[in-house]
């Protein structure tokens with residue numbers, strides 16, 4: 224299947240009686256307005272998105288403010304724990320684009336992976352964890368940007384519950400008081416992939432590898448666009464606004480061929496508890512409903528997604544399937560890693576692809592990246608760590624690859640409603 | 647006590663309890679603050695089932711969950727709390743429901759009530775899972791790098807062994823300074839951990855853990871009390 228052309232979708236929809244366009248008046252209650260109302264009533268503080276920000280289109284035709292810099296990075300357990308090139312690439316993109324960020328130590332997990340797996344928590348505890356992290360971001364003066372799709376979706380659930388239930392707000396306010404922290408709700412709950420989407424023009428401009436011969440399939444993450452769906456990014460220019468634009472828009476901006484497949488709406492099979500204690504389900508679902516369908520219908524060079532569990536599940540499930548004669552081998556990574564690679568980031572020192580399972584080397588070769596040379600360079604670094612010549616690989620060791628283009632945001636074409644990075 | 651059986655007659659699935667107890671469990675589900683936002687009736691259209699990954703691989707249906715709760719079928723809800731809820735993938739694809747229901751969210755609540763009441767099937771569902779709960783509750787991050795052991799993840803391919811063999815060096819080869827850790831996913835400072843412990847103890851999560859896993863509760867309490875005391879707090 225080829226890429227869905229937005230014009231084609233629009234003309235098909237126009238022929239249907241009544242069309243399929245979402246109307247702003249059908250949107251659910253705007254939780255952001257409610258959040259501001261509660262601030263006016265003295266219930267909590269709302270942390271505003273400060274400039275520079277970009278306004279992106281949302282599902283029902285609204286706008287969402289996405290901050291470009293001075294962001295507080297709410298990291299993800301699974302990304303940092305076992306696909307660390309995911310988090311590293313997000314940070315590297317900020318460094319490469321010279322956009323200020325903070326990588327805090329006063330952040331805990333949202334704990335929602337455990338909650339959705341085992342239910343060993345409750346609404347008040349989950350809200351307490353979320354609001355403690357939000358308070359920490361507020362105190363730092365940086366704006367929270369959330370790396371994990373599940374944290375993002377869960378925090379939006381928490382916001383909804385906090386807005387609708389005074390007794391929950393009172394309970395959590397008492398907890399925050401004991402911690403010596405204010406009760407703070409961010410104006411927008413922002414996922415890192417929204418930031419990547421917002422700066423896709425800048426990323427494309429700094430691309431050093433031609434990816435026009437690379438075909439990609441996109442797995443949109445369930446907890447990004449199914450949980451509290453109204454402020455997910457939908458762009459009329461991508462899939463005719465019928466599907467979240469978020470990762471596809473970045474791949475298209477980079478010039479890759481985005482290919483479609485019929486089970487795009489299916490989840491990856493992660494299952495939260497299943498990936499840990501019922502992996503037969505996870506492996507089977509990921510292989511039969513996702514990777515083999517992509518292979519048969521699109522035959523992509525890589526699958527891109529934007530959440531921890533999806534990268535893990537789709538990547539790790541293919542090994543066992545191969546053992547059962549399922550001939551599927553499609554590398555899986557985040558769009559942040561793919562964008563970083565296209566911008567010249569080191570495949571091992573930055574993108575840390577050696578933590579991935581499915582063979583990514585044919586993709587690197589097709590992109591024109593000499594992975595053998597890159598691996599030798601990484602091994603050299605490892606040897607110097609082993610010999611005690613240095614304790615850690617640092618940003619100084621990898622930033623050299625960043626093309627130096629220190630141009631103020633305003634000169635790069637920044638306004639809140641437009642930021643394509645064309646300077 | 648009557649037992650329910652599945653297709654393999656030797657396999658006891660769950661213990662029966664008096665109707666009053668089932669009614670009490672149902673009322674606990676219904677009184678959760680989220681319940682009214684998650685259930686508005688059911689058209690029986692099956693859209694949720696069509697979108698549901700677990701329905702493809704298990705004898706499981708989000709439609710049955712929504713219907714049982716909407717009809718207040720106390721017996722069936724009890725059966726589902728024991729037999730069905732742990733099959734759900736919590737993906738929330740069922741939020742496609744045209745009635746505005748959230749079957750996945752209803753399942754979250756049903757699971758929570760099962761745990762709170764220490765149902766045997768809930769304890770069984772958590773078997774093999776305690777170390778994950780211990781990790782997240784005690785360190786503030788889940789599935790740390792040192793949990794990637796080849797014995798635990800043989801189906802994830804040979805890279806797991808390479809990661810595990812080179813863990814310390816490969817973690818030190820990560821540019822972000824927060825990520826040089828091996829026992830946690832990133833470095834969480836001491837004050838933040840103590841704040842997390844206070845949240846667990848102030849919201850009744852520790853009581854809930856006691857109901858399903860006494861050993862885990864004991865170990866967690868030891869760890870938490872010591873650090874809370876050092877920071878000048880009492881656990882409760």
Ligand code: SF4
Nearest residue numbers: 698735737738740750
């Ligand atoms: S949340 Fe559960 S019930 Fe809903 S679609 Fe996912 S697996 Fe099915």
Ligand code: SF4
Nearest residue numbers: 688689691692694743
């Ligand atoms: S989609 Fe909603 S209305 Fe339809 S069967 Fe499922 S719960 Fe009922």
